[in-house]
Amino acid sequence: MAKIIVACGSGVASSELVVKHIVDFFDDHHITGVEVEATDFKKLPDILANYDVYVWIARPNEEIQQIVDQHRIASVNGLPIFTGQNPEIAYMEIITALKKMQA
Amino acid sequence: MDVLKTIVNYVLNLGAPVFVPLIMFIIATIAGLKLKKSVMAALTLGVAFSGMTLVVNYMMDSISPAAKAMSKIFHLSLNAIDAGWTGVAAITWSYKSAFLFFPLLLAINFVMLSFNWTKTLNVDMWNVWNKIFTYVVVLYFTHNAFYGFLVAGIQIVLELKAGDMWQRHIEDLTGMPGVTVPHFITLFAVLLQPLNKLLDFIPAMNRPFDSAALQKKIGIFGDNTVMGAIIGVLLGFGAGYSVSKSLNLAVQAATAMTLFPMISKLFMQALSPIADAMSDFMKKHFNGREVYIGLDWPILAGRNELWVTVVILVPIMLIFAMILPGNTVLPFAGIINLSFVVAALLLTGANLLRMLVLGIITTPIFLYGATYFAPIITNLAKTTGTVKVRAGQQLSWSTFEGPDFRLFFAKAFTGEWWAIGLSVLWLLGFVWLYLDQNKAKLPSQRYTASNATIAATPATKQPQPTTDTTTDTSLDDLDGLDFGQTTKDKVSTKNTTNIDALDGMDFGQVSKNKK
Numbered sequence: 288m289a290k291i292i293v294a295c296g297s298g299v300a301s302s303e304l305v306v307k308h309i310v311d312f313f314d315d316h317h318i319t320g321v322e323v324e325a326t327d328f329k330k331l332p333d334i335l336a337n338y339d340v341y342v343w344i345a346r347p348n349e350e351i352q353q354i355v356d357q358h359r360i361a362s363v364n365g366l367p368i369f370t371g372q373n374p375e376i377a378y379m380e381i382i383t384a385l386k387k388m389q390a
Numbered sequence: 391m392d393v394l395k396t397i398v399n400y401v402l403n404l405g406a407p408v409f410v411p412l413i414m415f416i417i418a419t420i421a422g423l424k425l426k427k428s429v430m431a432a433l434t435l436g437v438a439f440s441g442m443t444l445v446v447n448y449m450m451d452s453i454s455p456a457a458k459a460m461s462k463i464f465h466l467s468l469n470a471i472d473a474g475w476t477g478v479a480a481i482t483w484s485y486k487s488a489f490l491f492f493p494l495l496l497a498i499n500f501v502m503l504s505f506n507w508t509k510t511l512n513v514d515m516w517n518v519w520n521k522i523f524t525y526v527v528v529l530y531f532t533h534n535a536f537y538g539f540l541v542a543g544i545q546i547v548l549e550l551k552a553g554d555m556w557q558r559h560i561e562d563l564t565g566m567p568g569v570t571v572p573h574f575i576t577l578f579a580v581l582l583q584p585l586n587k588l589l590d591f592i593p594a595m596n597r598p599f600d601s602a603a604l605q606k607k608i609g610i611f612g613d614n615t616v617m618g619a620i621i622g623v624l625l626g627f628g629a630g631y632s633v634s635k636s637l638n639l640a641v642q643a644a645t646a647m648t649l650f651p652m653i654s655k656l657f658m659q660a661l662s663p664i665a666d667a668m669s670d671f672m673k674k675h676f677n678g679r680e681v682y683i684g685l686d687w688p689i690l691a692g693r694n695e696l697w698v699t700v701v702i703l704v705p706i707m708l709i710f711a712m713i714l715p716g717n718t719v720l721p722f723a724g725i726i727n728l729s730f731v732v733a734a735l736l737l738t739g740a741n742l743l744r745m746l747v748l749g750i751i752t753t754p755i756f757l758y759g760a761t762y763f764a765p766i767i768t769n770l771a772k773t774t775g776t777v778k779v780r781a782g783q784q785l786s787w788s789t790f791e792g793p794d795f796r797l798f799f800a801k802a803f804t805g806e807w808w809a810i811g812l813s814v815l816w817l818l819g820f821v822w823l824y825l826d827q828n829k830a831k832l833p834s835q836r837y838t839a840s841n842a843t844i845a846a847t848p849a850t851k852q853p854q855p856t857t858d859t860t861t862d863t864s865l866d867d868l869d870g871l872d873f874g875q876t877t878k879d880k881v882s883t884k885n886t887t888n889i890d891a892l893d894g895m896d897f898g899q900v901s902k903n904k905k
Contacts, residue, residue, distance in 0.1 A: 295688035303658035320898030345692035
């Protein structure tokens with residue numbers, strides 16, 4: 288099971304919106320076996336290591352970047368999904384990261 | 391005619407958890423959603439209402455007796471329980487004319503963009519709720535729906551102008567171009583502006599301050615669950631409970647704090663089809679224009695200063711709640727003061743010391759705002775039937791968003807002279823802020839003492855996303871690719887994997903740690 292995490296201020300609105308978009312995208316393309324979750328920034332450093340892909344809407348700070356590097360988590364810019372402008376770019380980065388794990 | 395009236399009344403009387411999902415279902419169907427998705431969206435909304443009712447009631451049942459006992463011991467009057475923004479947003483969405491505010495926002499933004507009065511295209515449809523809430527507040531004071539829509543409209547215009555004014559500062563703070571935050575909470579900067587100007591005279595306030603180290607130390611206290619437990623146990627002791635009873639209260643409080651955001655997520659899931667349809671519509675019409683995409687505030691949340699400030703303000707808010715004469719609100723679910731911090735971050739250009747000083751000074755404003763508006767929130771909860779509030783109890787929101795704007799403008803429309811005066815003054819303050827922000831130095835250049843420190847802060851650093859790895863994986867899935875129908879409207883991304891060839895992939899077995 289591949290796991291994707293999206294983070295925002297309270298883990299409620301923005302991140303959940305992005306999660307919803309990603310899940311819909313996976314549904315539309317019959318992609319299975321991926322869990323997509325939302326959380327808030329305060330919790331993120333504690334749980335990030337458990338995930339495979341981090342989709343961000345605020346640039347990762349030093350602490351987050353360190354965890355990402357250390358645990359070989361793919362970090363993907365989620366702004367294209369969040370703003371709805373060329374979301375395909377972000378989706379492709381996610382898929383690429385997932386396929387890399389499969390290889 | 392009578393038949394129609396009966397039907398309308400019958401539907402309205404079904405109660406928010408049934409009535410609002412019904413509207414949701416109709417709108418989603420009109421928006422062209424598949425039946426399965428519209429049913430899901432509508433049902434999820436109903437579940438979200440019922441879920442929020444459960445949690446708010448649970449919270450009130452466990453906290454109210456303790457608050458009462460503590461009030462008695464310390465001779466306080468903390469009878470208003472704090473549902474936070476998540477609770478108030480939930481209740482607001484259940485208001486019967488809530489959905490009318492989507493078209494209102496669209497129309498105003500559409501007109502302003504068409505006439506070049508703004509460059510901001512607000513696609514943040516979630517925060518439509520704070521326009522609805524403003525309407526509810528104004529309606530409560532004036533009993534006039536037109537005034538309600540008018541003030542909500544003024545708010546939308548001001549938000550868009552604020553989006554224009556913040557954009558270059560946000561680009562500097564986050565390194566993300568073309569986005570902005572036309573959020574109501576940033577308008578609190580109007581009140582902060584004169585205070586911030588005074589701080590210019592204090593030399594220590596003009597130096598940059600590194601907050602990354604502090605963030606690591608206080609990180610755990612910012613966690614919802616931990617914070618709930620701490621407040622719970624303190625409240626228990628304050629109420630004179632035994633140790634075992636206090637610990638139980640701690641777990642109950644932690645439960646409520648943990649569940650709040652979980653339920654709120656459901657609202658987002660349910661409302662997203664509408665939000666999508668609306669923002670797609672806007673983007674389609676202004677495609678190719680240079681616009682700033684208006685988003686919710688969390689795009690700023692990568693800044694450490696924001697979190698350090700709100701966590702440090704938590705105990706300060708609790709202390710103020712105890713000592714401020716006349717305060718009735720016991721801070722709980724809304725204790726993280728987002729209503730202040732986003733405006734402060736933008737206004738001060740992420741200067742931690744200034745943010746803290748401004749935060750401490752303005753905390754009483756929020757608590758008194760919460761005290762003042764508690765009857766309105768309580769009334770809203772009662773009329774929508776979402777939450778049971780017992781006699782002698784109130785529901786409120788300790789960090790009530792935009793108390794200044796909402797109070798002045800709502801009262802102005804009841805014809806009270808002081809409010810009209812203050813509203814005019816407030817608007818002048820906004821103009822001052824707008825002009826000042828347009829010429830203010832960018833945050834990274836503002837505090838000149840040591841530019842190097844600022845430049846090195848993590849949030850402005852550009853992390854490298856996975857762009858370098860996107861090209862090498864695509865070749866192995868060329869088998870069975872169909873290029874027949876996908877060339878025309880596909881955005882040419884930098885990799886060659888076809889986005890339609892992904893169907894049926896299964897990632898159930900993969901893990902990143904295999905070797």
